[in-house]
Amino acid sequence: MSRQELVELVRSQLQALLQQKNFQGAKALLVPVQPADIAQAIEGLPKAMQAIAFRLLSKQEAIEVYEYLDSSIQQSLIAELRQQEVLEIVDKMSPDDRARLFDELPAIVVQQLLQQLSPAQREATALILGYKEGTAGRIMTTEYLSVKEDLTVSQAIERVRVLASATEIIYYLYVTDRERRLTGTLSFRDLVIAQPEQRLGEIMTRDVIFVHTDTDQEEVAQIIQRYDLVAVPVVDTEQRLVGIVTVDDVLDVLEQETTEDIYTLGGVEAGGDNYFQANVLTAARKRVVWLFVLLIANTGTTAVISAQENVLEQVVALAAFIPLLIDTGGNVGAQSSTVVIRGLNLREVGIKKALQVVTRETITGALLGVMLGIAVIFWAYLLEGSLPIAMTVGTSLLTITILAAVSGSGLPFLFGAIGLDPALMSAPFITSIVDVLGVFIYLMLARAILQL
Known part of the structure; x- marks a missing residue:
């Protein structure tokens, strides 16, 4: 079970x-x-x-x-x-x-x-x-064991016996000087195998991994994950030990941060409440803001089609392929934005690698465009029996796919560079942008290829 x-x-x-x-x-x-x-x-x-x-x-x-x-x-x-x-x-x-x-x-x-x-x-x-919300100071606990480095091993073990019930975690001892500044750490394994008369200063680790009280909670989680820690000490501006962040708190942070990213990627307003426990009005409020933004963005598609009515009037068959083109472009853009945003969140890529990543996605988009474009040319010719129309649809799909890959991969980097959350470049938003530009490109190519 x-x-x-x-x-x-x-x-x-x-x-x-x-x-x-x-x-x-x-x-x-x-x-x-x-x-x-x-x-x-x-x-x-x-x-x-x-x-x-x-x-x-x-x-x-x-x-x-x-x-x-x-x-x-x-x-x-x-x-x-x-x-x-x-x-x-x-x-x-x-x-x-x-x-x-x-x-x-x-x-x-x-x-x-x-x-x-x-x-x-x-x-x-x-x-x-x-401390400010979302920082190490706000998620730390003040229940930890600290000792002075001039204590002997036997004295430290006795202190652990006395104070263990009052601390949340006893996997590490944190060594401080007389001003409570963090000078080292000591695992309980090292404490147990050391000689009773040894001083803690002789056996402790002086190269301490720590965070400050104002360190972002997501960075704290990444540090604990990177160094495989059970807890990380937190110090103030004067390097004094004030608390520790434990791995169970980090798991809560990772869940919270991932939930926020997923909500943002889906065009839903992030919030602290459980979405499924909120009432219907609250659920609607979380989603309506982005939907209004996307509604306004999508009016651009309507404006483009209205401005090119004469093209569609002359070749009505072109209208049948608009959903296919913009949906494919939106899907490619959404894929590119998703992988880039996730890479940024995991620190697998950064602003310095933006050009390399966008270039890679552009080439990928071009390859996808060629493969999908060939298939669409055959399909369009089968439906309409017109090679010019088929070539128009296929060429448009290739161009739109490349545009979608560039937009989906480049915009998250742009937002990150100006200090905004890259996740704001969510799949719905990228799709809306590609819709407008895709329709414009399609009708412009149709006018050129069909000589309308």
Whole structure:
């Protein structure tokens, strides 16, 4: 049984038990289930049952499960649970997860919760909330282990025993000087195999990979991925250690960034809410902005056709091939823009390689145009029995395909160079541009080849 099938089974059994008001059975059902799976099962329940199922968990289970829940479910549970229950859960959350929750809550609720947190947790949360959204400072946790380099190995191990329960991750020790500046890191493997009397300064790694509090969260994710890290330390402008970003937080960042890119590529306004949990009006609002832009862009196609009505009146058969030409051009442009935007996001290509990439896509577009153009010439001749019309359609397709490849590959680089998101050059937008220019090229070639 796959993990997803297990979650679905737990959800269906949990719902049935709750409907029967068999709360003891429901509680027993959840005991052997992992917190992440419990969270997913609760999210699949009807809204009225979510708070009931959550209340069945022990305090420790509730804290762990709460961090895995979708932000919208977290917010609804805050409204359903008693104030003391909320405080117990929120106070035990890791600072970075708590900060993400507070980002979604109304300001007045955040203020009330902050005032009632323990002083240490209030300070940690306020520190994270003080950094700009989308940066390392905003996604870091302040729960880490730091030691001084003049400690011996045995002293460091004793410190780990004392403080391990208060930290989120204990795979690394972070070594700092008296001013709390980061000077090195030490893995627990190196700590365990070292001699007890050795000083940490003798065995630590001084070539530390770190990020600053204002480093973009996507860059943080790429650094952790590139160096195969479990966590990366975060320092302020004075090189003082203030937190760490863990790999689980990076996975959330990658999911968020990828979702935003996919929405933008599809011409949908990105947002923090789950699209499928939003109401119909919100869903429409996310899509209507780009659709209006594309609607205006597509009026250019209408204008071109109107201006060349006399060509179509003289050779009506030309109109039959307009959808074929603009759809093919749009498809080629969409393919080129997709591969280039993805390459830019993965840092596989950059602005310096723009000319090389555009040249490559242009040649590819030309080859595609030749292959598709030959096929279209035969098809057009078969339908119309006119070689000039067939040559017009085939030549137009070759030209439009090259234009689409150049536009699709070049415009994302142009947007990146002027500081805009390359993903704004989405498939729908590229298609609209190619539609207008494609129709214009087709009718101009028709006028020249057919001597109209």
